[in-house]
Amino acid sequence: MTYVSFPTNKPLDFVAIGRLCIDLNANEIHRPMEETMTFTKYVGGSPANITIGMSRLGLNTAFIGKVANDQMGRFITDYLQRNKIDTTGVVTDTTGAVTGLAFTEIKSPTDCSILMYRDNAADLKLTPNEVQEELIAQAKVLLISGTALAKSPSREAVFQALNYAKKHGAVIVFDLDYRPYTWTSPEETAVYYNLAAEKCDIILGTREEFDMMECFENNESSDDKVTASKWFNHSAKIVIIKHGKDGSIAYTQDDEGHRAKSFPAKVVKTFGAGDSYAAGFLYGVMQGWTLEKSMEFGSAAACIVISSHSCSDAMPTVYQVEDYIERCNRNEITAS
Numbered sequence: 228m229t230y231v232s233f234p235t236n237k238p239l240d241f242v243a244i245g246r247l248c249i250d251l252n253a254n255e256i257h258r259p260m261e262e263t264m265t266f267t268k269y270v271g272g273s274p275a276n277i278t279i280g281m282s283r284l285g286l287n288t289a290f291i292g293k294v295a296n297d298q299m300g301r302f303i304t305d306y307l308q309r310n311k312i313d314t315t316g317v318v319t320d321t322t323g324a325v326t327g328l329a330f331t332e333i334k335s336p337t338d339c340s341i342l343m344y345r346d347n348a349a350d351l352k353l354t355p356n357e358v359q360e361e362l363i364a365q366a367k368v369l370l371i372s373g374t375a376l377a378k379s380p381s382r383e384a385v386f387q388a389l390n391y392a393k394k395h396g397a398v399i400v401f402d403l404d405y406r407p408y409t410w411t412s413p414e415e416t417a418v419y420y421n422l423a424a425e426k427c428d429i430i431l432g433t434r435e436e437f438d439m440m441e442c443f444e445n446n447e448s449s450d451d452k453v454t455a456s457k458w459f460n461h462s463a464k465i466v467i468i469k470h471g472k473d474g475s476i477a478y479t480q481d482d483e484g485h486r487a488k489s490f491p492a493k494v495v496k497t498f499g500a501g502d503s504y505a506a507g508f509l510y511g512v513m514q515g516w517t518l519e520k521s522m523e524f525g526s527a528a529a530c531i532v533i534s535s536h537s538c539s540d541a542m543p544t545v546y547q548v549e550d551y552i553e554r555c556n557r558n559e560i561t562a563s
């Protein structure tokens with residue numbers, strides 16, 4: 228059964244808009260940041276990671292965003308290009324803005340946190356008139372991600388991209404990617420998240436992210452099915468609610484939910500799970516696979532990334548994901 232129809236007559240499979248930054252992941256893992264001395268530098272930012280994931284899976288991809296006019300900005304653009312991502316939509320800041328930095332602390336496989344340096348970050352300076360309509364017109368899928376809604380003018384740039392995607396018939400995906408440090412209040416966050424989500428065909432988020440969006444409705448965590456059903460009154464065709472190592476559930480308008488188990492993993496760090504899951508899942512639905520198969524593929528892609536040191540650099544190929552699933556089926560991989 229097909230839940231979402233992707234346009235067939237477009238040259239670009241996937242374009243994402245939003246955050247491009249640098250992850251500095253602790254080399255000395257299982258230590259607090261206070262005792263960490265060295266870091267490895269990777270391209271970061273959830274929509275960038277997802278786009279790198281889609282490109283590694285063999286899709287034709289592009290990115291819309293803004294980088295600082297410095298060595299870090301050039302490192303990001305160069306890395307995207309080396310990963311075969313079209314960067315004609317990546318503009319360079321001219322105001323002296325800087326590249327956002329995420330220092331990751333890996334205390335244990337379950338206790339990870341991110342220390343952010345995002346004052347005057349270039350990615351939030353993208354303006355609506357810098358969003359190229361032509362790029363979105365050529366794309367089957369536009370992915371937006373929540374952090375870009377946190378501040379103007381990037382917020383308006385995302386809504387401009389949504390307008391273009393609607394006009395040209397791209398399938399719109401919203402990865403909620405809620406990072407509280409970027410926002411001023413939960414109420415402001417919920418307003419813009421809800422306005423954007425109304426326009427989207429596929430919405431992916433964790434239970435906590437959906438709870439944030441429902442902060443006007445009640446103070447308690449909702450039932451997943453109740454949460455999902457609200458969005459079918461707008462544009463949504465698929466709503467996915469993720470539950471960490473307990474797996475994920477996909478809802479469509481007419482059913483009780485499709486549950487995907489997660490695979491075992493030798494976890495190094497937890498961040499990056501959601502980005503690799505999104506890339507794997509979206510790849511699957513774009514191939515016309517069932518929701519279960521697409522979710523399984525996303526779950527296995529997530530395991531590969533959380534078993535690795537980086538998010539972006541560890542994004543797997545189709546062969547790597549298939550091999551991981553086969554090895555799990557042969558009980559060759561056990562949880563850490």
Ligand SMILES: Nc1ncnc2c1ncn2[C@@H]1O[C@H](COP(=O)(O)OP(=O)(O)OP(=O)(O)O)[C@@H](O)[C@H]1O
Nearest residue numbers: 469470471472474475489498499500501504526529
């Ligand atoms: N410890 C784990 N072991 C196995 N699979 C996992 C684990 N954690 C996450 N996953 C897989 O990754 C998917 C997405 O993870 P999660 O629900 O943590 O998303 P997220 O919170 O968006 O991730 P992130 O930490 O990148 O923000 C899960 O549905 C599951 O399939």
Ligand SMILES: O=C(O)C[C@@H](O)[C@H](O)C(=O)CO
Nearest residue numbers: 250271272273329498499538
């Ligand atoms: O910007 C962040 O919040 C951290 C990212 O750079 C990181 O790569 C990430 O988003 C993983 O999901």
